[in-house]
Amino acid sequence: xxxxxxxxxxxxxxxxxxxxxxxxxxxxxxxxxxxxxxxxxxxxxxxxxxxxxxxxxxxxxxxxxxxxxxxxxxxxxxxxxxxxxxxxxxxxxxxxxxxxxxxxxxxxxxxxxxxxxxxxxxxxxxxxxxxxxxxxxxxxxxxxxxxxxxxxxxxxxxxxxxxxxxxxxxxxxxxxxxxxxxxxxxxxxxxxxxxxxxxxxxxxxxxxxxxxxxxxxxxxxxxxxxxxxxxxxxxxxxxxxxxxxxxxxxxxxxxxxxxxxxxxxxxxxxxxxxxxxxxxxxxxxxxxxxxxxxxxxxxxxxxxxxxxxxxxxxxxxxxxxxxxxxxxxxxxxxxxxxxxxxxxxxxxxxxxxxxxxxxxxxxxxxxxxxxxxxxxxxxxxxxxxxxxxxxxxxxxxxxxxxxxxxxxxxxxxxxxxxxxxxxxxxxxxxxxxxxxxxxxxxxxxxxxxxxxxxxxxxxxxxxxxxxxxxxxxxxxxxxx
Amino acid sequence: xxxxxxxxxxxxxxxxxxxxxxxxxxxxxxxxxxxxxxxxxxxxxxxxxxxxxxxxxxxxxxxxxxxxxxxxxxxxxxxxxxxxxxxxxxxxxxxxxxxxxxxxxxxxxxxxxxxxxxxxxxxxxxxxxxxxxxxxxxxxxxxxxxxxxxxxxxxxxxxxxxxxxxxxxxxxxxxxxxxxxxxxxxxxxxxxxxxxxxxxxxxxxxxxxxxxxxxxxxxxxxxxxxxxxxxxxxxxxxxxxxxxxxxxxxxxxxxxxxxxxxxxxxxxxxxxxxxxxxxxxxxxxxxxxxxxxxxxxxxxxxxxxxxxxxxxxxxxxxxxxxxxxxxxxxxxxxxxxxxxxxxxxxxxxxxxxxxxxxxxxxxxxxxxxxxxxxxxxxxxxxxxxxxxxxxxxxxxxxxxxxxxxxxxxxxxxxxxxxxxxxxxxxxxxxxxxxxxxxxxxxxxxxxxxxxxxxxxxxxxxxxxxxxxxxxxxxxxxxxx
Numbered sequence: 001x002x003x004x005x006x007x008x009x010x011x012x013x014x015x016x017x018x019x020x021x022x023x024x025x026x027x028x029x030x031x032x033x034x035x036x037x038x039x040x041x042x043x044x045x046x047x048x049x050x051x052x053x054x055x056x057x058x059x060x061x062x063x064x065x066x067x068x069x070x071x072x073x074x075x076x077x078x079x080x081x082x083x084x085x086x087x088x089x090x091x092x093x094x095x096x097x098x099x100x101x102x103x104x105x106x107x108x109x110x111x112x113x114x115x116x117x118x119x120x121x122x123x124x125x126x127x128x129x130x131x132x133x134x135x136x137x138x139x140x141x142x143x144x145x146x147x148x149x150x151x152x153x154x155x156x157x158x159x160x161x162x163x164x165x166x167x168x169x170x171x172x173x174x175x176x177x178x179x180x181x182x183x184x185x186x187x188x189x190x191x192x193x194x195x196x197x198x199x200x201x202x203x204x205x206x207x208x209x210x211x212x213x214x215x216x217x218x219x220x221x222x223x224x225x226x227x228x229x230x231x232x233x234x235x236x237x238x239x240x241x242x243x244x245x246x247x248x249x250x251x252x253x254x255x256x257x258x259x260x261x262x263x264x265x266x267x268x269x270x271x272x273x274x275x276x277x278x279x280x281x282x283x284x285x286x287x288x289x290x291x292x293x294x295x296x297x298x299x300x301x302x303x304x305x306x307x308x309x310x311x312x313x314x315x316x317x318x319x320x321x322x323x324x325x326x327x328x329x330x331x332x333x334x335x336x337x338x339x340x341x342x343x344x345x346x347x348x349x350x351x352x353x354x355x356x357x358x359x360x361x362x363x364x365x366x367x368x369x370x371x372x373x374x375x376x377x378x379x380x381x382x383x384x385x386x387x388x389x390x391x392x393x394x395x396x397x398x399x400x401x402x403x404x405x406x407x408x409x410x411x412x413x414x415x416x417x418x419x420x421x422x423x424x425x426x427x428x429x430x431x432x433x434x435x436x437x438x439x440x441x442x443x444x445x446x447x448x449x450x451x452x453x454x455x456x457x458x459x460x461x462x463x464x465x466x467x468x469x470x471x472x473x474x475x476x477x478x479x480x
Numbered sequence: 481x482x483x484x485x486x487x488x489x490x491x492x493x494x495x496x497x498x499x500x501x502x503x504x505x506x507x508x509x510x511x512x513x514x515x516x517x518x519x520x521x522x523x524x525x526x527x528x529x530x531x532x533x534x535x536x537x538x539x540x541x542x543x544x545x546x547x548x549x550x551x552x553x554x555x556x557x558x559x560x561x562x563x564x565x566x567x568x569x570x571x572x573x574x575x576x577x578x579x580x581x582x583x584x585x586x587x588x589x590x591x592x593x594x595x596x597x598x599x600x601x602x603x604x605x606x607x608x609x610x611x612x613x614x615x616x617x618x619x620x621x622x623x624x625x626x627x628x629x630x631x632x633x634x635x636x637x638x639x640x641x642x643x644x645x646x647x648x649x650x651x652x653x654x655x656x657x658x659x660x661x662x663x664x665x666x667x668x669x670x671x672x673x674x675x676x677x678x679x680x681x682x683x684x685x686x687x688x689x690x691x692x693x694x695x696x697x698x699x700x701x702x703x704x705x706x707x708x709x710x711x712x713x714x715x716x717x718x719x720x721x722x723x724x725x726x727x728x729x730x731x732x733x734x735x736x737x738x739x740x741x742x743x744x745x746x747x748x749x750x751x752x753x754x755x756x757x758x759x760x761x762x763x764x765x766x767x768x769x770x771x772x773x774x775x776x777x778x779x780x781x782x783x784x785x786x787x788x789x790x791x792x793x794x795x796x797x798x799x800x801x802x803x804x805x806x807x808x809x810x811x812x813x814x815x816x817x818x819x820x821x822x823x824x825x826x827x828x829x830x831x832x833x834x835x836x837x838x839x840x841x842x843x844x845x846x847x848x849x850x851x852x853x854x855x856x857x858x859x860x861x862x863x864x865x866x867x868x869x870x871x872x873x874x875x876x877x878x879x880x881x882x883x884x885x886x887x888x889x890x891x892x893x894x895x896x897x898x899x900x901x902x903x904x905x906x907x908x909x910x911x912x913x914x915x916x917x918x919x920x921x922x923x924x925x926x927x928x929x930x931x932x933x934x935x936x937x938x939x940x941x942x943x944x945x946x947x948x949x950x951x952x953x954x955x956x957x958x959x960x
Contacts, residue, residue, distance in 0.1 A: 033603060033606060033607070035552075035553060035599060035602055035603060036557050036559075036560050036602060037553040037555050037556070037557060037590070037599075040553035040554070040555065041553070042550070042551070042552055042553065042599075042603055043550065043551040044550060045548035045549060045550050045618065048548075048549050048550055048551050049548075049549070051551075052549065068525035068528075068529075069525060069528050069529070069532065070522070070523065070524060070525050070528055071522070071523040071528050071531075071641065072515075072522055073515060073517040073520035073521070073522065073639055074520070074592070074623055074625065074639050075517050075520065075576075075639070076517070077516050077517060079516075080516050092582075093582045093583065094581075094582050095581075095582065096555075096578045096580070096581050097578065097579060097580040097581075098576045098577065098578050098579075098592065099577060099578075099579045099580065100576070100577040100579070101574075101575075101576050101577075101627035101638075102572075102573045102574050102575065102627045103573065110517070112554070112578065112592070119515060119517075119522075122515055122516060123513060123515060123522055126513060127513070138525070142623070143554055143622070143623070145554065147581035147582045158581075159553055159554050159555070161551065
């Protein structure tokens with residue numbers, strides 16, 4: 001084995017130091033690298049290929065639902081950012097400011113977009129005149145910047161990649177339906193394609209997006225028992241439309257304001273994949289977004305016919321539309337096993353002289369390490385079935401972890417006891433609706449309100465914090 | 481016809497005011513809009529869909545050739561930009577500077593990337609160690625910012641979208657071959673997919689990319705006789721590798737520097753499409769990148785069966801992989817004809833009651849207005865053949881225009897005479913190799929050296945400017 005090739009290095013064990021385990025995977029699976037640009041990350045080809053697969057699936061879904069892509073400027077003049085008061089209050093403290101173009105000071109400084117509601121509103125004011133111009137269903141794939149103090153790859157980075165949908169509708173009902181529809185798109189993408197179970201819910205008023213009437217989100221439980229907000233969908237009513245003077249002539253020839261939504265998901269989802277499915281041997285990727293779905297490792301590859309058969313096998317799988325790679329490098333099979341386990345390739349196929357003789361190969365699924373002998377006849381169909389089984393198996397494993405770590409609590413003492421006994425997780429508990437109780441719960445137990453789940457359960461009559469009559473069941477957790 | 485729907489408005493005639501004609505098309509064909517962000521443009525859905533089609537074709541071609549996509553940070557710290565002296569001299573005067581994050585002044589200001597050589601080099605220094613790590617063939621699709629004084633949609637905008645390939649190779653020969661290969665990719669994309677004839681050449685030393693040893697470019701002649709630099713490909717030698725201390729251990733176990741290229745094309749190509757193919761009725765799009773390839777206009781659509789047949793026709797074309805739209809809005813056929821001519825849809829199909837009776841439809845190609853009766857039997861194949869004929873026809877038309885406007889000149893007086901007699905165009909003329917003659921030619925005739933064509937012709941023995949022995953044939957023109 002060549003000395004200058006990297007060996008597959010050990011990563012920190014999850015249970016020893018989850019944060020270090022996470023960054024080890026980001027680096028060792030070649031997802032990211034750091035640079036001299038503090039707080040930003042380089043998304044390396046293997047990581048970016050995951051993002052491209054995510055984009056492809058979501059973009060097609062958005063377009064099926066009638067959305068069109070558009071591209072808005074990177075910059076927002078300060079006066080434009082200030083047009084909607086709640087919005088500027090929420091974002092101004094965390095934007096990057098451009099003050100000079102070349103050697104000249106700008107007459108008005110501009111921020112690098114942290115989100116583009118203001119630009120979309122300005123444009124909508126230009127192009128919306130009549131009810132015939134509605135709805136407008138726009139989406140943008142781009143980079144945004146938020147000047148975070150503490151950063152972590154994918155989870156919280158000063159620059160990140162995302163899509164932001166911005167839509168305008170004739171009626172509040174239609175805009176509300178869009179908000180919920182896009183939440184459903186995100187939820188089904190997570191559950192079906194990413195094999196990540198999510199809870200759909202509405203944020204409490206203290207946790208809404210700056211300027212929104214309602215913020216919906218999906219929350220996913222990570223392996224360490226903390227929650228990740230995986231995507232959000234906002235209903236704005238006509239607040240921004242009023243601030244930006246967007247009006248249209250309705251069917252009765254009256255001048256009225258349209259109703260607005262926005263919705264987004266980011267490269268953060270890659271962090272969610274890592275922390276939901278990863279293990280001590282590295283990344284575990286859901287087949288739908290894995291850059292390599294099947295890795296073929298030839299065994300005793302110097303023996304006659306092995307590489308020819310392995311190549312033919314690769315070509316058959318590729319022809320069936322599977323993203324497949326055959327590694328015929330001079331590393332040992334053991335090295336290759338470890339390398340592609342680190343990279344989270346969902347299915348490994350081993351093919352050696354004896355397998356070829358017997359018309360079979362060995363298939364090993366990454367998420368559970370299960371090994372099976374599989375006939376080479378109909379191998380493309382079998383591989384597809386295995387990948388589908390992997391998807392279901394990964395989802396069930398993640399769901400079982402979430403269920404094991406979901407605790408129903410009626411008092412803050414029960415919350416503390418549950419977390420101490422079983423570790424971090426989701427708390428289901430009733431809430432009176434007061435922000436003071438959210439604050440007190442956070443201060444006393446460490447968990448914050450993540451969302452008011454759309455599917456409510458009645459766990460009792462009183463708020464688990466103050467004991468007064470409860471209004472809603474809330475999902476509580478520590479969060480990323 | 482509804483009163484509040486926009487009528488198709490007249491645009492300025494090309495011959496009257498080419499610049500105004502150009503911006504009229506950008507606006508009236510719904511390609512762009514302006515915003516309060518000066519010098520930047522909103523790329524509207526119809527314009528962005530052209531860019532998506534361009535991306536799809538080029539991205540697939542880059543990947544076939546072994547390139548991988550990556551994502552680098554948006555910002556470059558000032559000290560990093562300064563590492564390569566020629567590079568910083570070229571770009572510093574035109575970058576946007578970020579000086580504050582939130583309310584805090586940064587300890588070191590950062591520019592918004594005008595191009596990413598410096599970031600790639602820093603990364604390559606981290607990840608390249610051995611000859612086994614080479615070549616590295618990376619590409620990035622992103623936005624960049626250059627603080628231009630005068631801006632025009634697509635052609636020169638403070639922010640634009642592009643791809644930038646950055647590659648590292650073990651040998652100079654391999655890097656040179658990559659540089660030329662990528663120039664060929666751009667050239668064939670322009671000629672085949674965009675139907676734009678181009679001249680491949682090398683920039684003269686005065687016109688090289690900041691920090692490059694050689695800059696190759698493709699130049700296309702626009703309808704008004706000015707040249708557009710449509711894409712560039714640079715060979716860097718090991719200059720940046722030395723400045724950034726990038727080394728690898730070669731097969732003889734010696735520590736050496738790798739050799740580098742970069743290459744890019746931008747949203748500017750959309751400007752090239754407009755100015756090569758457009759006419760007084762609007763945009764004319766090459767089929768490969770047209771968001772709508774075929775528009776079906778039902779005639780007398782209130783009559784029984786017309787809309788059903790038009791819908792069935794649309795479904796047949798869509799099933800054959802054609803990007804097709806059927807417009808059954810309540811606008812008149814004449815309005816629709818003008819609207820989709822403005823939008824440059826390559827092929828229009830009209831279908832009325834009499835056509836249906838006779839099992840035919842009317843096909844009109846946008847670039848030449850030719851009308852033909854076509855059988856509905858095998859219509860999908862016929863439509864594809866027509867689109868292919870459009871592609872060839874558009875290319876030939878553009879080539880004829882270029883040939884009509886290409887003048888061979890032996891003296892500066894001949895240059896002036898040719899431009900006066902025939903209007904702006906390409907000048908082929910011999911050059912001694914001195915920058916002074918480039919400057920004098922520009923000052924006296926208005927044309928600058930665009931490139932030294934790869935395919936050389938010997939037009940004479942002396943420089944058309946100074947009369948001294950000539951070294952190369954140069955392509956001269958006014959330029960965008």
